[in-house]
Amino acid sequence: MKRILAILVLLLAVSFGRVEAQEESYRFDMGGQVGMAGYLGDASSSIFSKPGFSGGVSFRYLPDVRWAVRGVLNVMSLSGDTSTMDDVLPGGAQYSFKSTVYDLGGRIEFNFFAYGIGETYKKLKRWSPYLTLGMGVTFAKCDGTSNVGFNIPMGAGLKYKLKERLNLGLEFTMTKVFSDHVDGALADLYQIKSSFLKNTDWYSNISLSLTYEFGKRCSTCHYVD
Secondary structure, eight states: OHHHHHHHHHHHHHHHHHHHHHOOOEEEEEEEEEEEEEEEBTTBSOTTSSOEEEEEEEEEEOSSSSEEEEEEEEEEEEEEEGGGOSSOOGGGOOOEEEEEEEEEEEEEEEESSOBOSSOGGGOOBSEEEEEEEEEEEEEEEETTEEEEEEEEEEEEEEEEESSSSEEEEEEEEEEEESOSOTTTTOOOTTOOTTOTTTSSOEEEEEEEEEEEEEEESOSOTTOOO
């Protein structure tokens, strides 16, 4: 009986070792996101006053379990209408607009927890909140006109692993555009040349994403990053 138990223990140890050896991590992920966009500028006092659709694709490089470098392309519909605002514009002017915005940029993400499945020696967690910051370019089309400006996106989100290589994400970002023409020809309606908030436009994006990891990092269980 003791020999049989010893053999069973040995077989279990070998099996466990094989499972551990199969634990793998990946260097990249890519996928898409959909959500709701909002505009904040001369023709709106709230990002939720006239929400629009947003959708896009992304690609991540995953150097380790805490950091990620992400490239993003989003397309958003933005709109605004001063008739819904409490503020009174100079001369009692009224404006409204609808624009299509293309946002292309790069971002850095920091995970609060070591994010992943498997590799138990790293104490990975299946979910993690994260912060993101980056820079990019905004191309806006409105009423037959177009405009390009640099932008800085900043935000926070939550990642969850549905499976080893499949990730679900929820993210909120605010993007500062160094241009006052995301809303078309509207500019300096408040006639305050020094205003950081009023003289350039902002937009928000609340999105739900699904991404798939690929590019094996290693295939041996004793490898350490």
